[in-house]
Amino acid sequence: MPAALARFERGRREEVEKIQHAADVSLVWFEHVARYLDFEPVQFAFGAMTRAKAITYDNLRLRAPAFVEKMDRAFAEGVRKEGFDVSLDKPAAPMFQPLRLREMVVPNRVAMSPMCMYSAEGGVPNDFHLVHYGARAIGGPGLMFTEMTCVSRDARITPGCAGLWNDEQEAAWRRIVDFVHANAATKFCLQLGHAGRKGATKLMWEGIDRPLESGGWEVMSASPLPYFPNSTVPREMNRADMDAVVTDFVLATERAERAGFDMLELHCAHGYLLASFLSPLTNHRTDAYGGSVENRLRFPLEVFAAMRAAWPAHKPMSVRVSATDWAEGGLTPEDSVAIASAFREAGVDLVDVSTGQTATVSRPLYGRMFQTPFAERIRNEAGTATMCVGNITTPDQINTILAAGRADIVALGRPHLSDPGFTLRAAAWYGADDIHCPPQYAPGKDQIFRNSVRDRADLEDLKVRGRPKTRAELRSPAEQAAT
Ligand SMILES: Cc1cc2nc3c(=O)[nH]c(=O)nc-3n(C[C@H](O)[C@H](O)[C@H](O)COP(=O)(O)O)c2cc1C
Incomplete structure (x- = not known):
């Protein structure tokens, strides 16, 4: 029995500590909730969901893309109020x-x-x-x-x-x-x-x-x-x-x-x-x-x-x-x-x-x-x-x-x-293509932006069907017809 309990503890301790830490961080958010009462409702909700660090911008986007889009738009609206002409249709991250x-x-x-x-x-x-x-x-x-x-x-x-x-x-x-x-x-x-x-x-x-x-x-x-x-x-x-x-x-x-x-x-x-x-x-x-x-x-x-x-x-x-x-x-x-x-x-x-x-x-x-x-x-x-x-x-x-x-x-x-x-790599991941890049390095920027579109699609596929697309599936319909 002592050996079994020790093995159980070895296997579970880290996971339990992670849960306890998340609960602690979460508790702090609730204790100071008054700080957030003036927030726009979407930002308040986003803050509540991400308070313990397990749910994040990217993983929430996989689970609830419409909500994250709404949050992006609300953030962009705040930026527009500061006098910037930023897009609300396709708001940047x-x-x-x-x-x-x-x-x-x-x-x-x-x-x-x-x-x-x-x-x-x-x-x-x-x-x-x-x-x-x-x-x-x-x-x-x-x-x-x-x-x-x-x-x-x-x-x-x-x-x-x-x-x-x-x-x-x-x-x-x-x-x-x-x-x-x-x-x-x-x-x-x-x-x-x-x-x-x-x-x-x-x-x-x-x-x-x-x-x-x-x-x-x-x-x-x-x-x-x-x-x-x-x-x-x-x-x-x-x-x-x-x-x-x-x-x-x-x-x-x-x-x-x-x-x-x-x-x-x-x-x-x-x-x-x-x-x-x-x-x-x-x-x-x-x-x-x-x-x-x-x-x-x-x-x-x-x-x-x-x-x-x-x-x-x-x-x-x-x-x-x-x-x-x-x-x-x-x-x-x-x-x-x-x-x-x-x-x-x-x-x-x-x-x-x-x-x-x-x-x-x-x-x-x-x-x-x-x-x-x-x-x-x-x-x-x-x-x-x-x-x-x-x-x-x-x-x-x-x-x-x-x-x-x-x-x-x-x-x-x-x-x-x-x-x-x-920052350039992050811009490619989020498709923020207005990031400045000197002309000497433009081919590098083009390549990383192209590859990121494919990487994102792979991630989506992984979510939808549990596997990335095969090489054949990645080909355009015209390419598929030609082979
Ligand atoms: C090599 C090195 C030098 C640093 N020098 C300064 C400094 O000159 N002034 C300063 O305010 N902080 C300095 N810091 C602290 C960093 O600005 C930063 O706050 C710290 O590294 C934590 O951020 P990080 O986890 O992203 O590295 C230095 C940190 C490192 C690693």
């Missing part, structure tokens, strides 16, 4: 609907998330960056973020981080921005940041967040607390330090405009300088910049306001936040909504919702789309547009998130490292 942020139009709702490449020298981006950003922009995301670009030499995380504090860096970024604008429809957003206490550390592949053994520089933070016990102890920032940092962000903002970027993001996440003010785990100050969430917000908001004033009014800005520390005593869900609301009032157009990496006591709960609930909460409680990110790997997940009103745009990081053409 949500991820291929445009989005407007101030006067910037993002052609689709896929973004490439900011990712440090640790490959700059003296902060100057080089040919690696040109190829990296160039190839990914051609791959079709509506919006692409640069890696965290540092506002001064001592604001860098590592010696390989890109910067924007001198003319050489500005010219190098201008070359990359010009290439992107000449060859892609992608909008290009510069992420500006200051490493704070996580500065003067090693390249990712040599020991992420670990202090440099030589050649480091002095680091500062909201409070004099090291990241790891053996990390450099940062200096607690004084008012003169704050003034200098504000000036650095403003000068970099002016350079970003001259370099031609379409959008600017202020990095307030992942434990870097501005994040160190926001989290109670890293901000132990007793002055006007510590204590309540309003006080912890004071310096990040000051930096944001100075940048907003220097950045053209018609261009949008976003802010990246860590919505939770994943740790006891850290940011609360209420804090994250208060932080997003304060930035919205200060003129933020999009809140880019990440989590964690703020303190080593973090214990994140990873999983598919694990940070999306935080973006959803901020979007529907703070009333800001949000971008979600984190272990989102398929077009199906992107459409499910957007259609359910969990975020306004979806960012992918690592999937873009392995597949620069992620």
